[in-house]
Amino acid sequence: MANNAKIVKDFEAIVGAGNVMTQEVDLHAYSYDAAVLPSQTPSVAVRPTTEEQLAQVVRVCNEKGTPFAVRGAGTNLSGGTIPPKDGVVVLTGALNEILEINEEDLYAVCQPGVITAKFAAEVASRGLFYPPDPGSQAVSTLGGNVAENAGGLRGLKYGVTKDYLMGIDFFDLNGEMVTSGSRTVKCVTGYNLPGLMCSSEGTLGVFAKLIFKLVPPPRASQAMLAVYDDILNASRTVSAIIRNKIMPCTLEIMDNVTIRTVEGFRSAGLPTDAAALLLIEVDGHPAQVQDEAAMVQKICKEEGVRTIEMARDAAHKDRLWQARRDALPALANFRPTCILEDATVPRSQMSAMVDALRRIAKEYNISIGTFGHAGDGNLHPTITTDKRDKEEWKRVEAGIDAIFKEALSLGGTLSGEHGIGISKAKWMVDETSPATIEWCRGLKAALDPKGILNPGKMFWG
Amino acid sequence: MSDIHELIRLLGELDDDLVGCMRCGMCQAACPVFAKTGREADVARGKLALLDGLAHEMIKNPEGVKERLELCLLCGSCQASCPSGVHILDIFLKARAILTGYMGLSPVKKLIFHQLISRPKLFDSLLGLGSKLQGVFAKPVSDVLGTSCARFHSPLGDRHFPHLAAKPLHKLQKELDEPKGSSGLKVAFFPGCMADKVYPQTALAALKVLRHYGVGVFLPSGQACCGIPSLSSGDESSFETMTAINLELFEKGSFDYLVTVCATCAATLKDVWPVMLRDPELKVKAKALSGKVLDISELLVDKLGVAPIEAAHNGRKVTYHDPCHLRNSLKVTAQPRVLLKANPDVEYVEMAEAASCCGCGGSFSLAHYDLSCEIGQRKAKNIVESGASEVATSCPACIMQISDMLSQGRQEIPVRHVIEVYAENLS
Numbered sequence: 108m109a110n111n112a113k114i115v116k117d118f119e120a121i122v123g124a125g126n127v128m129t130q131e132v133d134l135h136a137y138s139y140d141a142a143v144l145p146s147q148t149p150s151v152a153v154r155p156t157t158e159e160q161l162a163q164v165v166r167v168c169n170e171k172g173t174p175f176a177v178r179g180a181g182t183n184l185s186g187g188t189i190p191p192k193d194g195v196v197v198l199t200g201a202l203n204e205i206l207e208i209n210e211e212d213l214y215a216v217c218q219p220g221v222i223t224a225k226f227a228a229e230v231a232s233r234g235l236f237y238p239p240d241p242g243s244q245a246v247s248t249l250g251g252n253v254a255e256n257a258g259g260l261r262g263l264k265y266g267v268t269k270d271y272l273m274g275i276d277f278f279d280l281n282g283e284m285v286t287s288g289s290r291t292v293k294c295v296t297g298y299n300l301p302g303l304m305c306s307s308e309g310t311l312g313v314f315a316k317l318i319f320k321l322v323p324p325p326r327a328s329q330a331m332l333a334v335y336d337d338i339l340n341a342s343r344t345v346s347a348i349i350r351n352k353i354m355p356c357t358l359e360i361m362d363n364v365t366i367r368t369v370e371g372f373r374s375a376g377l378p379t380d381a382a383a384l385l386l387i388e389v390d391g392h393p394a395q396v397q398d399e400a401a402m403v404q405k406i407c408k409e410e411g412v413r414t415i416e417m418a419r420d421a422a423h424k425d426r427l428w429q430a431r432r433d434a435l436p437a438l439a440n441f442r443p444t445c446i447l448e449d450a451t452v453p454r455s456q457m458s459a460m461v462d463a464l465r466r467i468a469k470e471y472n473i474s475i476g477t478f479g480h481a482g483d484g485n486l487h488p489t490i491t492t493d494k495r496d497k498e499e500w501k502r503v504e505a506g507i508d509a510i511f512k513e514a515l516s517l518g519g520t521l522s523g524e525h526g527i528g529i530s531k532a533k534w535m536v537d538e539t540s541p542a543t544i545e546w547c548r549g550l551k552a553a554l555d556p557k558g559i560l561n562p563g564k565m566f567w568g
Numbered sequence: 569m570s571d572i573h574e575l576i577r578l579l580g581e582l583d584d585d586l587v588g589c590m591r592c593g594m595c596q597a598a599c600p601v602f603a604k605t606g607r608e609a610d611v612a613r614g615k616l617a618l619l620d621g622l623a624h625e626m627i628k629n630p631e632g633v634k635e636r637l638e639l640c641l642l643c644g645s646c647q648a649s650c651p652s653g654v655h656i657l658d659i660f661l662k663a664r665a666i667l668t669g670y671m672g673l674s675p676v677k678k679l680i681f682h683q684l685i686s687r688p689k690l691f692d693s694l695l696g697l698g699s700k701l702q703g704v705f706a707k708p709v710s711d712v713l714g715t716s717c718a719r720f721h722s723p724l725g726d727r728h729f730p731h732l733a734a735k736p737l738h739k740l741q742k743e744l745d746e747p748k749g750s751s752g753l754k755v756a757f758f759p760g761c762m763a764d765k766v767y768p769q770t771a772l773a774a775l776k777v778l779r780h781y782g783v784g785v786f787l788p789s790g791q792a793c794c795g796i797p798s799l800s801s802g803d804e805s806s807f808e809t810m811t812a813i814n815l816e817l818f819e820k821g822s823f824d825y826l827v828t829v830c831a832t833c834a835a836t837l838k839d840v841w842p843v844m845l846r847d848p849e850l851k852v853k854a855k856a857l858s859g860k861v862l863d864i865s866e867l868l869v870d871k872l873g874v875a876p877i878e879a880a881h882n883g884r885k886v887t888y889h890d891p892c893h894l895r896n897s898l899k900v901t902a903q904p905r906v907l908l909k910a911n912p913d914v915e916y917v918e919m920a921e922a923a924s925c926c927g928c929g930g931s932f933s934l935a936h937y938d939l940s941c942e943i944g945q946r947k948a949k950n951i952v953e954s955g956a957s958e959v960a961t962s963c964p965a966c967i968m969q970i971s972d973m974l975s976q977g978r979q980e981i982p983v984r985h986v987i988e989v990y991a992e993n994l995s
């Protein structure tokens with residue numbers, strides 16, 4: 108505790124007393140994130156308001172050997188911001204400035220606490236486009252997006268956060284600035300550190316400045332909603348669209364459980380007897396959009412679609428999208444606890460995965476609604492349960508184990524979007540190898556010899 | 569009650585509601601308080617986690633939890649954007665009552681709620697006295713806005729507050745029980761404290777419009793406060809007393825709808841009464857009444873068919889602020905705008921962030937005036953930037969707060985109720 112009092116003093120000297128929190132009630136609010144995991148209350152929370160303060164805070168933690176975790180909006184789904192025991196939480200919320208938007212060289216420079224949606228809106232107001240759009244974008248921070256390599260609905264055509272990160276400046280454990288990448292399209296100076304920092308889940312360095320690539324926005328788009336009696340046909344449609352060299356900007360699927368739950372939630376007249384819905388959107392030059400929309404329509408028909416509805420105007424498009432937007436809220440409203448998974452398989456294995464999910468739901472007697480990014484094989488099997496029911500919870504945990512085993516056996520991955528953190532660390536070796544784990548632990552130990560930067564995550568399952 | 573085990577037991581009853589929060593954090597985007605402080609304990613997710621922590625004995629500081637819980641406008645923006653459909657406001661109100669039961673009501677609030685507001689007659693006569701004396705204590709700041717600031721040091725600090733009406737509504741308008749009018753409709757009218765005591769012109773405008781459309785009015789005298797100020801301070805017993813008075817009064821009339829000119833009253837009557845009342849008989853009555861509650865703009869647009877008309881080109885520019893309780897609880901946003909567009913002398917302009925909170929939040933603005941101002945100043949800035957020469961809104965509390973914010977910035981932009989703007993063109 109004496110050590111604690113000392114570090115509080117040091118922090119107060121750096122950021123001012125108003126930005127250091129030590130009361131139980133304030134700290135309890137940093138004991139969790141969006142993952143369904145036990146909470147852990149930190150001993151101090153500190154909120155630097157400048158880059159220099161951030162550096163000094165890191166330096167103090169290192170000097171004292173105090174473990175700490177950096178926290179953006181705390182929306183990650185894998186426990187990445189649950190602090191170490193007796194640790195410090197460093198908040199990036201006040202580092203929320205967009206430093207530059209360069210319309211000539213098509214890049215932007217941001218502080219890590221900038222909210223994703225605010226950034227995307229600012230970019231759009233300049234007539235440019237920042238595509239990564241995680242479902243949490245209204246609140247998530249760009250620092251968190253980089254640390255988790257966040258994806259979104261546009262992943263298939265436009266890629267994910269790592270495809271837009273051109274450069275990153277971060278603090279090492281001594282609070283010294285490491286700069287990497289550049290403002291140019293091409294850059295081969297040294298290791299690809301932006302690549303290393305992406306998905307580092309706050310374990311290798313503390314981000315201070317992020318340089319993102321911007322692109323011109325598409326000029327037109329066409330959305331459509333296709334209804335299927337057999338999920339296999341929906342899955343075949345997805346493959347056929349890609350085989351025909353069409354890259355929709357959205358290619359989303361919803362299974363029957365999800366359709367029924369959404370309809371129970373909003374009564375929008377969805378076909379509750381359908382096996383699957385596909386929400387498809389193509390974008391680009393108006394002529395190309397028209398062309399591709401017609402081709403997609405044809406493909407859907409060839410693959411046995413029941414009906415297909417084309418958006419006539421913006422309002423109609425909004426209506427078609429509503430079902431997909433409702434997917435998570437509807438499932439979340441259905442039962443007290445909602446676990447959003449993101450096991451991902453190669454596109455060609457999607458229908459096998461959907462089948463497996465149905466089997467797992469039955470075998471473990473749990474409820475799984477599946478929706479997600481069909482175009483990139485990134486499904487969101489969503490388990491609705493009540494974590495207070497111990498017996499059911501056991502079955503849920505076993506079911507989740509089975510989901511990951513299945514995804515890996517189909518050549519897939521544990522996580523397409525949500526990261527490893529605490530919640531998936533125990534499965535890491537199954538996807539990789541013991542040598543991988545050791546190599547990564549070695550890397551971490553070299554950069555963070557005291558093991559204080561977000562310890563216990565990813566490779567310590 | 570002052571037994572911590574009893575406190576934990578009562579909080580445990582909230583468990584079924586609390587467990588619905590999946591800690592997704594999406595409420596951060598909506599919360600006006602969090603936008604200013606950036607502290608997780610101030611956003612709904614944090615507040616719910618604190619209650620959960622207290623209930624499960626992970627936190628041992630009920631005073632601290634109560635303090636965080638009260639740093640809240642009860643605006644409902646979090647609830648409106650919550651993907652998990654958590655009944656956040658119900659939880660907050662119940663938790664405030666439980667924590668106040670544990671810690672006791674402050675002596676000042678006890679006096680105000682138990683002895684004053686829950687006795688409508690006494691309240692009215694005391695305020696009547698106040699309106700005569702207020703000139704002695706306050707100097708007028710702005711004639712356009714009708715605000716004053718305190719002459720001497722007062723608990724209201726720098727606030728530019730409105731005058732109490734020289735004559736409240738209940739002195740200007742006798743009780744009414746008319747037959748259905750030519751429209752075939754009859755409504756009960758609930759003006760609420762503010763439109764009765766501070767802004768009677770709002771209530772009079774509403775009555776004028778109802779008369780114009782041939783709507784019969786039931787206006788019983790002796791109406792009490794809707795109860796939300798007491799309830800949000802955790803005083804359930806005064807809330808129950810006032811609600812009982814009101815339910816009994818309205819039981820005596822027959823009417824198609826119950827109409828208000830106060831967004832906060834409307835939300836309280838519609839959503840809070842049926843959930844928060846303990847007396848089972850009152851609860852049943854409140855549930856029956858709930859379905860009849862309408863904001864005046866809903867009645868005019870949805871039931872009587874008022875529609876926008878072509879605006880005159882040289883009309884004055886009027887903008888609209890969405891009161892949280894109308895937008896989040898009643899989901900009414902289009903109808904008030906239609907009423908403004910139905911006045912031929914008005915050119916409607918939309919302000920930026922019309923839907924964001926003005927920062928009033930009832931007693932929040934008294935207890936946390938600085939924060940309330942910070943939130944309100946942004947609203948004032950958006951109003952000024954809209955280029956409007958007048959602001960309209962649908963809640964007297966917002967009118968008071970926005971007038972204060974504009975007055976402090978020496979911006980002479982009048983703030984009026986939508987119904988006043990609409991009524992000015994009817995004969």
Ligand SMILES: Cc1cc2nc3c(=O)[nH]c(=O)nc-3n(C[C@H](O)[C@H](O)[C@H](O)COP(=O)(O)OP(=O)(O)OC[C@H]3O[C@@H](n4cnc5c(N)ncnc54)[C@H](O)[C@@H]3O)c2cc1C
Nearest residue numbers: 179180181182183187242248250251252254257258309314
């Ligand atoms: C409803 C909902 C929908 C979601 N949808 C998606 C989705 O579609 N796609 C997707 O990919 N994810 C999604 N997520 C997961 C989550 O929102 C993302 O992982 C997001 O990127 C996290 O951002 P954050 O600001 O909340 O980060 P946090 O949760 O605060 O932090 C995440 C990680 O980043 C680290 N970190 C944060 N800032 C820094 C910094 N400056 N330096 C170093 N490390 C840092 C933290 O230590 C932590 O390990 C969703 C989550 C929810 C709740």
Ligand code: SF4
Nearest residue numbers: 589590592593595650
């Ligand atoms: S949005 Fe709702 S479910 Fe999500 S954290 Fe806030 S209160 Fe909880």
Ligand code: SF4
Nearest residue numbers: 599640641643644646
């Ligand atoms: S009611 Fe308003 S102020 Fe209170 S937590 Fe919700 S959004 Fe924030």
